[in-house]
């Protein structure tokens with residue numbers, strides 16, 4: 001007989017989320033702890049002590065864990081979960097463990113709703129090309145800012161250095177190095193800097209993020225040829241199709257570590273950043289913030305602003321400051337609704 005979860009709760013009978021009553025009391029059942037490496041329309045692949053268990057997640061998780069926020073799935077790649085193994089070898093996720101961080105994108109419905117696409121990342125690699133598409137500090141800063149807002153360590157990867165002079169690459173890297181970010185320069189096609197990239201990914205759960213066409217898939221294919229990620233126009237064409245199936249996967253790296261493969265990594269959202277916090281998301285601004293004359297300084301007027309003064313002397317890069325102003329305006333716009 002199938003018993004609804006609600007009925008089970010009301011009458012105190014222990015019931016699994018699948019609706020089947022169990023004889024053992026809920027607390028006494030041993031739950032396995034695992035790490036979610038793949039999700040696809042409600043099916044989750046969870047790594048438990050080196051083996052993979054296919055799991056379902058009950059709807060109640062979606063409600064309980066996501067609250068009022070809309071989400072297409074309660075469980076995302078990188079999640080640490082507790083699960084109950086069924087007799088047929090499959091599993092049911094019983095509990096979502098607290099997340100260290102979340103990577104979000106604007107949900108398909110637009111507006112202020114956000115979709116979590118990965119959790120518990122150790123590293124975000126913000127990839128941008130020096131040429132084709134042309135280097136655009138504002139676009140790169142957006143991804144770096146997302147990492148800061150999500151409290152995920154960031155690294156900048158400047159790709160396609162084969163298409164530019166060393167001077168161009170250094171000039172693009174300088175503001176990020178000054179801000180304290182590690183920067184690696186790579187060429188996926190000329191096999192440059194690939195060892196460095198492999199090294200930084202080693203042992204971590206990470207994601208390469210950045211605009212389309214900067215070379216993320218090509219880089220990962222160089223890091224580990226066996227991954228065979230789709231690149232170029234093909235991935236553009238099929239990216240949409242994969243998007244609708246909401247497949248997300250963490251790919252295992254031979255050297256150790258996991259790297260995320262999801263089309264959502266191009267359209268990340270900056271979540272819940274308030275105007276007064278924005279300056280703190282620029283690491284090179286932080287030491288100067290207490291020096292502004294007014295504690296609520298928006299760093300947009302000269303009067304007593306330590307940030308503006310530092311931009312004047314070149315201590316803070318003009319491009320980074322421009323990005324600050326740009327995002328400031330975006331948040332103001334958002335707050336209007």
Ligand code: GDP
Pocket residue numbers: 159160161162163186187188189190211212213214215216217218219230231232233235
């Ligand atoms: P993604 O959208 O960021 O995953 O970008 P892709 O990996 O699909 O690469 C987009 C295009 O850039 C492809 O045609 C790649 O061959 C090319 N590409 C990638 N890396 C490099 C590089 O280092 N140098 C050059 N010249 N082209 C590259």
Ligand code: ZN
Pocket residue numbers: 292293297298299300304305306307308
């Ligand atoms: Zn200021």
